Amino acid sequence: MTKNVKRILIAEDSREWQKFHSELLKSYEKEKLDFIISDNAKDALKLVQDNIKHPYDLILTDLQMETDFLPEFAGEWLVKQIRGYSEYKNTPVVIISATYNIGFIAHSLGVNYLSKRSLVNNPDTYFLMLEENLQHKL
Numbered sequence: 001m002t003k004n005v006k007r008i009l010i011a012e013d014s015r016e017w018q019k020f021h022s023e024l025l026k027s028y029e030k031e032k033l034d035f036i037i038s039d040n041a042k043d044a045l046k047l048v049q050d051n052i053k054h055p056y057d058l059i060l061t062d063l064q065m066e067t068d069f070l071p072e073f074a075g076e077w078l079v080k081q082i083r084g085y086s087e088y089k090n091t092p093v094v095i096i097s098a099t100y101n102i103g104f105i106a107h108s109l110g111v112n113y114l115s116k117r118s119l120v121n122n123p124d125t126y127f128l129m130l131e132e133n134l135q136h137k138l
Contacts, residue, residue, distance in 0.1 A: 006134050007054075008035040011044035011061040011078055012096075017116070021060065024126050031134055040066045041074035045081050048088065055087050058133050063097040063105065073099070079109045092133035 010021050018037050025035050038044040044061065059082060063075035075095055082088050095106045098116040106113035114129055 005032040005034050006057040007051075008033060008058045008060065009044060009047055009051075009056040010035060010037045011039075011041055011059070011065065011075065012037060013039045013062060013065040017062065017096075020119075024123060025130075028127060028130060030127075030131065041069070041078040042066065044078055048082055048085065052085065052087050055091055057091065058130070059088075059091060059093045060096055061093065063095055063099045063102065073105070076105060076109065079111055083109075094129055094133060 008025065010018070012018050012021060018039070021035070021037065025033050036047065038047055041061070044059075048056070048059070061075040061078050063073040065074035068074065069077040075097065079093055079095070082091070082093060093109075093111040095102060095109075095111060095113040096116060096119070097113070099105065102113050102115060112129070112133070114125060119126055
């Protein structure tokens with residue numbers, strides 16, 4: 001029995017971190033993954049809207065991207081917009097950022113988070129995050 005392909009949307013403006021995501025996702029062997037990377041929150045929201053009928057299985061977002069949404073971070077704005085769509089109410093969202101108050105922000109938005117600082121030292125936590133969050137979507 002073949003597994004369904006899991007679709008992941010990543011909102012990340014840093015080329016270095018885009019490469020990090022891409023390399024880890026390509027090396028993940030427990031699920032078939034298809035992913036797309038957007039380099040800003042506005043384009044990521046457009047991808048969410050364009051995929052309303054077939055929502056992503058997981059959304060990963062940085063916090064600090066474009067500055068259009070100050071005093072909010074772009075990633076905060078994106079999460080709030082995503083949660084406005086009933087089709088995405090059960091889609092796991094994970095903030096992956098180096099922002100010092102990432103835990104507070106993620107908790108206030110009701111989403112999970114990973115610190116970029118901890119990922120650099122222990123990339124296996126990325127695979128654990130994938131396993132935990134992809135299980136929620138059948």
